[in-house]
Structures are given as structure tokens and as C-alpha cells.
Amino acid sequence: MKRIYVIEYDKQVASFLVETLKESGYQPFLANDYDKILAEFTAYEPHLVLIAVGTPAFDGxxxxxxxxxxxxxxxLLMPDSSYKMSQVIALENGADGYxxxxLKAIPLQTKIERTLKRVYAGDKGSALKLRPMEIEYRGEKQSLTRKEYFLMKAFMERPSQLLTRQYLLQLLTNNIGELDDNTLSVNITRLRRKLSQIGLENAIQTVRGKGYKFFSK
Structure with missing residues (x-):
């Protein structure tokens, strides 16, 4: 059973999170002392952390x-609706997403499930792990740029599926800013090189005229 550490200052939201996580088959642990966050994190050894963001009294x-x-x-960060959050801000602050x-139960459950599946793919025989700005395979690590991270995340969430160039370009544009087709090609090439350096040669295959497929070992 996966353990999830919840850092949420709003008691009503915290209660919703705890109940939703239990119903989803997780073991939640609610932060008890905001002066001892790191101590609680170390003691609990969670598989995932949920952190509230957006109040002047608490810097998530x-x-x-x-x-x-x-x-x-x-x-995973949980910003208030008024907070201007983005995936880039999340990554820059060490988070995997937001x-x-x-909060709504089904989107919350889906986000958590996908994140855990991506990060802990090794639990089912694969040794490939993606973390913010880093990828690891069988103990070998490579740092990633923002663009490479978003590309790798998309590939790992949809293994063996065709991801069109248009889809990947739109993904990068939404998260990074306006990009052109050549930028996508350059970043695919760099990502392939980094994967090769950690033992994943030919993991990203080109489907001529359409896009790319990712095959993990």
C-alpha cells in the first residue's frame, strides 16, 4: 500500500484528502506539526507528497x-484557485506537477495514480524512473532540461503509443512557450542521446511522417 504524506493547512480540505486517499487504497498521513515537516517526512518515508500552496501563512x-x-x-502541489501556478513553476520548486x-475526487485520484505509475514503474520490472529534471535507469542518471523532461514525461505516460509531432510541439508550447518544428527535432535528438548514455539505445523510434513511439525495456 502506497503511503502519501499530506501537507494541507485547511482542515476541511485535509479531511477530504484523507478520506479520498483511503477510498483509493492509499495510506495517508496528515502533517501534524508544520515546524517539523522534514522530520515527519523522513520518519514516514512516503511514496508521494501532496503540498498545499497559495496562502501567505504557509509557503508550500x-x-x-x-x-x-x-x-x-x-x-504534487495543490495551489489555491487564485494562485498563478504552472508546470514550470512546479518543476522549478522540486515538484512533479500540480x-x-x-479539488475533485476523480481528477485527484487519476493524477496521483499516473504519477505513482510513472515514478514507480520499477516496481513492475522496469528500472526506468523519471524525476523532476532527471531520469534514471538501472542506477545510471542523466539530467534533463525542461523541454526534455516534458517530452520524456509524455513518452512514459504513453509507452508504445504514437505521439505525433503536432501533439509534442503543442505540449512543449503550452509548458515552455512558443516553439518551432526544428526545436522539437533538436530536443528529440538530445533526449535520445541521453537515453543512450544510460543504456536505453533506440528507445525513441521515429514513425516517418507522423511522430514518435517510446519503447521501454
Whole structure:
């Protein structure tokens, strides 16, 4: 059973999270002492952390960075609806992603499930792990740029599926900013090189005239 550490200052939201996680088959642990976040994180050894963001009285981005400095488990941020969050901001602060409040059970469950599946793929025989700005395969690691991270995340979430150039270009544009077709080609080439350096040669295959497929070992 996967353990999830919940850092949420709003008691009503915290209660919703705990109940939803239990119903989903997870073991939630709610932060008890905001002065001892790192101690609780270390003691609990969670598989994933949920952190609230967006109130002047609580800096969730700070705790995301602090937790990332001592642990590799995935982190998902939960910004208030008024908070201007983006995937880039999440990555820059050590998190794997985010979903905005108000929270809804099904999207929450889906986001958590996909994140855990991607990060802990090794639990089912694969040794490939993707973390913020880093990829690891059988103990070998390579740092990733933002563009490479978003591409790798898309490939790992849809293994063996055709991802069109248009889809990948739109994905990068939404997360990074306006890009051209040549930029996509350059980043695919760089990502292939990095995968090869950690033992994943030919993992990204070109489907001529259409796009790419990713095959993990």
C-alpha cells in the first residue's frame, strides 16, 4: 500500500484528502506539526507528497524545495484557485506537477495514480524512473532540461503509443512557450542521446511522417 504524506493547512480540505486517499487504497498521513515537516517526512518515508500552496501563512513551495533536497519521491502541489501556478513553476520548486483547488475526487485520484505509475514503474520490472529534471535507469542518471523532461514525461505516460509531432510541439508550447518544428527535432535528438548514455539505445523510434513511439525495456 502506497503511503502519501499530506501537507494541507485547511482542515476541511485535509479531511477530504484523507478520506479520498483511503477510498483509493492509499495510506495517508496528515502533517501534524508544520515546524517539523522534514522530520515527519523522513520518519514516514512516503511514496508521494501532496503540498498545499497559495496562502501567505504557509509557503508550500518552500517545503517542496526542502523535501526535494532530501528525498526523491514525487511531489504534487495543490495551489489555491487564485494562485498563478504552472508546470514550470512546479518543476522549478522540486515538484512533479500540480492540480488546482477546488479539488475533485476523480481528477485527484487519476493524477496521483499516473504519477505513482510513472515514478514507480520499477516496481513492475522496469528500472526506468523519471524525476523532476532527471531520469534514471538501472542506477545510471542523466539530467534533463525542461523541454526534455516534458517530452520524456509524455513518452512514459504513453509507452508504445504514437505521439505525433503536432501533439509534442503543442505540449512543449503550452509548458515552455512558443516553439518551432526544428526545436522539437533538436530536443528529440538530445533526449535520445541521453537515453543512450544510460543504456536505453533506440528507445525513441521515429514513425516517418507522423511522430514518435517510446519503447521501454
Amino acid at each position: 513551495l518552500y517545503w517542496s524545495r526542502e523535501i526535494r533536497a532530501i528525498g526523491n519521491c514525487p511531489i 492540480f488546482s483547488k477546488p
